[in-house]
Amino acid sequence: MSAPxxxxxxxxxxSIVLVGIRGAxxxxxxxxxxLHLRRRLVTEDHYFEKVxxxxxxxxxxxxxxxLFARQNAEVFKRMLDNNRTNCIIECGMSSLAEEAQDALRAYSKTHxxxxxxxxxxxxxQLLDAADVEQLIKADERHRDCSTLEFYNLYDESKQVYDGRQVGPSxxxxxxxxxxxxxxxxxxxGATRAWLESPFSVGAxxxxxxxxxxxxxxxxxxxxDMDLEWEDLxxxxxxxxxIIDHWPDDLLNVVAKQVALIRRKLGVPIIYHVEENPRNERRRPDEEKNSMDSxxxxxxxxxxxxxxxxxxQRDDALVNRVFAHKGRSKIIGNYWYLGFAALPWYDDKQIENYGKARSLGCDVVRVVRFCTGDSEVEILENFKARLRQSFPDxxxxxVAYDFSVLGVRTPLQSRILGPVKHPDMENDRDQLATICSYRDANELLFRQFLLDPLQFYxxxxxxxxxxxxxxxxxxxxxxxxxxxxxxxTxxxxxxxxxxxxxxxFGGACLTAPFKVAIMAxxxxxSHHATAIGAVNVLLPLRGQTSIILDHANARNKAGTAREFFGDNTDWSSILTCLRRAISPRNYVQPSKTTSLVVGAGxxxxxxIYALIQLGCRNIFIYNRTVHRAAEVAGHFNDWAAAQGITGNASHANCNGNSLMPAAKADICHVLPSLSDPWPHGYQLPTIVISCVPATDVDGNPPADFEMPIEWLKSPTGGVVVELAYEPLVTPLVRQVQRFxxxxxxxxxxxxxxxxxVGEMAIEAFELMTGRMAPKRLMKDVGRQTWEKQQQRGHRGSIFCPVRFIRDR
Incomplete structure (x- = not known):
């Protein structure tokens, strides 16, 4: 049996088409x-007016x-036909019309x-009360003319300034x-993550x-959760x-839960539908297949x-799933839940695996109920038979036994073993009533499958x-x-x-190693090479030259003959910038200007984070001008090789002429703070201070403050201060006063x-290959810093910053 x-x-x-009612x-x-896919946005309203x-x-x-209805339908179809590639197409309310939905069904076969x-x-809240219910009901017809759907969760985060909520998210x-x-x-997503850094969690x-x-x-x-999402x-x-509940409005309820898991937990989702036990006996197979399908x-x-x-379900249901799988992977299951569960040594188990393989399953999962009759060696023998029967x-x-007590421990499956939150009641799920994620990890170390390592x-x-x-x-x-x-x-x-x-498990590197170790x-990683600096060092202990082998050798001791260098500084800065930049200051490559202070x-x-954000006008100020020029030259050469250029119509930073530059550089050096902001460029809306808390020799660095005129962007901006000893630097104090x-x-x-919290999170995930408890790490970081201040660490004075969140 082969897959459809x-x-x-x-x-x-x-092109990707978006449909839905107003307010979605x-x-x-x-x-x-x-912006994300670097495509052209086509909106139906604008296209109608253009035509x-x-x-x-x-x-x-x-x-x-x-006449309007006829013209509207023709323009709608013309919009789809004339924008078939490299576009995001936003459809208006015309998509509710029957003729438009017919066009969308045909379009969805190729888009x-x-x-x-x-x-x-x-x-x-966004529609007239009179037609809300009617529109919402009509909106569900969009499921019939679309191939995918996205549940747009409301963002409850708020802008906070000086402790006050000052506007919408x-x-x-x-x-x-x-x-x-x-x-x-x-x-x-996964392809890009692997190419950029094969040690990242998502790779x-x-x-x-x-x-x-x-x-x-x-x-x-x-x-009806008794835990908070953050606890998970x-x-x-x-x-x-696991879909085991059938409330009213089931499809929308499930769509919302998928959206919540993605937002709150940020991990891959396995989607599993259980049969409805309340209707299993009353409904014929055809009806059950229809609901589950x-x-x-x-x-x-x-x-x-x-x-x-x-x-083990109807072939028509299984084939439909494979025909519509898209980019989703399929886990083919064989569940044996009764007392007469098929034993591991039965030839039927081999046949079942062969069927799953021929169908094109990405993972095969076999789970069986046992009453103590299945020794560990029997399952291992079954796995060995599979290796002999089916070549790579x-x-x-994924194969394991479970009983009324839960999944067998030690866990029999190396991958996708079922776990639960430690505070969940045991009767919630008999397949995972014993092991939590932490229990499972501890067991691997107790069994010497993984080794305690030293990180620095x-x-x-x-x-x-x-x-x-x-x-x-x-x-x-x-x-x-x-x-x-x-x-030290x-x-x-x-x-x-x-x-x-x-x-040695790995190390976070600071000065003077970040650049010196490159050679x-x-x-x-791709990013470390582009930046010319490394801040995370990992040993390579795989038994082959395949990088996946090395990535899977993390948390194991042994001789390391080579090392892997990565850079998480840039991505941590990028994450913080994305959180802090307001919609008014969203980066526009031709206009947005930024300032980087420092050249280490x-x-x-x-600078690399700014380039990835889309900024093409980057100014560098450093006390030692020739070092700034060296860094600017590095990125101008790298950007030119990537086909990334600045705006040639701008003046260079030392002149007032608007004549085209000979070379459209993206990085420019500011030789002096006493000079006016370069003519022809907007005032900066992003400032990143990279002046360290102390110099390499331990002496205090020179204080840095910006010329006040440089802070007068008509839309404000964001300052990222990388030093935290002291937390309130002269620059932070200046921006607060301003x-x-x-x-x-x-x-x-x-x-x-x-x-620094973001840096620690990314370093932990690179070093261990495990998801980081982000909230815990950030809380511990701030608590530790506050204790240092209370102890008078390094003589700094505790002076809390008035944070401006999510502007």
């Missing part, structure tokens, strides 16, 4: 999606309803058509949700990791959402990472580092007996002695603790 053709794989450049957020999501020369209202008033919807309460969460969704449905799917665990969450539990963070490598179809439409399918490549196998932060002045406290807290949370310590060293010989230990590393390793990371007393729009401030 996958009908939902589209050309990479196929199509226009905003279309704008965010176009007819009149707005919809004008055309209707001049020509009447009948992703995405139904955008959200909470009814949020939509109702800036859609940070919605942007992250939708761009992640686009990466999933286009298939570019290796859970089924290809050394060990991975699925946190089982039942819909019935999520509808980093409790598994993925989440298995609709729910399975919903999972595929939502673009979940994995859809779990019972291969073959789908990964290394540099000439790391005595005040917060990293040991944050990483140690994360180890305790995750059940890993590793250690993390700050060690300033030569490559000292560094080499530490790294050659068999128990000694043969293997580096952190400055290199800051925002308090100036009539200009306020500036957002991202303090050094925010950035």
């Amino acid at each position: 053709r996958n009908e939902r794989i589209f050309e990479p450049n196929a 957020g199509k226009r905003t999501l279309g704008f965010l999606g176009a 007819t020369g009149l707005s919809r209202g004008q055309y209707l008033s001049r020509n009447g309803k009948a 992703p058509v995405v139904y955008i919807h959200r909470e009814k309460e949020q939509v109702a 800036k859609l940070l969460a919605a942007r992250e949700d939708f761009t992640r969704f686009l990466d999933l449905i286009t298939g570019q 290796i799917p859970p089924e290809f990791r050394s060990y991975s665990y699925a946190l089982r969450l039942r819909l019935s539990y999520l509808m 963070e980093a409790r598994g490598d993925c989440v298995e959402l 609709e729910l399975l179809e919903l999972g595929l439409r939502l673009g979940v990472d994995y859809v779990s399918v019972d291969l 490549p073959r789908p990964p196998l 932060v290394l540099g000439s002045n790391v005595s005040y580092s917060l990293s040991p406290a944050m990483h140690s807290a994360a180890y305790g949370f995750s059940g890993m007996p590793h250690t993390f310590q700050a060690v 060293c300033s030569t490559l010989d000292n560094l080499n002695q530490i790294c050659l230990s068999d128990s 000694h590393l043969k293997v580096k 390793g952190m400055a290199r990371a800051a 925002s308090e007393y100036s009539l200009s729009p306020p500036w957002a401030v991202v303090d050094g603790l925010e950035v």
